[in-house]
Amino acid sequence: MSRVLVLDVDGTLVDTNYHHAVAWFRAFRSCDVTVPIWRIHRAIGMGGDQLVPTVAGQEVEDRFGDTVRDKWKEEADAVLGEICAIEGARELLEAARDAGYTVVLASSGKPDHVDKYLDLLDARELAKDWTTSGDVSETKPEPNLIEVALEKAGDNEAVVVGDSVWDCEAARRIGLPSVAVRTGGFGEQELRDSGASRVYEDLHQLRADLPNLPTGKPEN
Structure with a gap:
């Protein structure tokens, strides 16, 4: 074979990496959580289930994880035509x-x-x-x-x-x-x-x- x-x-x-980093930044900000984009970029390549607690901590994951991931999808959809x-x-x-x-x-x-x-x-x-x-x-x-x-x-x-x-x-x-x-x-x-x-x-x-x-x- x-x-x-x-x-x-x-x-x-x-x-897509930098588009994704900005989309995650905006998604976090929608929950009043600010994560530096450079830190988000370091985690790009992980899935969203891993990324949120890695860059923002377990407390943010527990409180906002699904909301952030849903918002990331909205933000990523908005720039899909630029890829x-x-x-x-x-x-x-x-x-x-x-x-x-x-x-x-x-x-x-x-x-x-x-x-x-x-x-x-x-x-x-x-x-x-x-x-x-x-x-x-x-x-x-x-x-x-x-x-x-x-x-x-x-x-x-x-x-x-x-x-x-x-x-x-x-x-x-x-x-x-x-x-x-x-x-x-x-x-x-x-x-x-x-x-x-x-x-x-x-x-x-x-x-x-x-x-x-x-x-x-x-x-x-």
């Missing part, structure tokens, strides 16, 4: 297919957001399958999303590709190799410290190295 490319979407294929594909995203998907990878797009985004990204990337014909928030019970840095992606791929020899420390940490927790691109705004060393074996400046560099990516199987 072919190797699996578990490919993150937000921040890796579509340029652009990251340069080289479509070419990466085509090259991965041509290199024999089974591509699964691993997103914990809302289903309507993921639909938008699939259309933006014209990716439905290039990916074997994709995930949304409806597929997972726990989001990154927990590895549930990767486990679901492997199930959808029908194989477990894989490499995880992402843009955040949380992608790399999720892969490390399940024992899979990961590589990262710097398109999400995280630094090279912190990505390596979180488990990335290689870090690329952009998707063009990653595409050129597709034949050499490490693959492995999850630890049981």
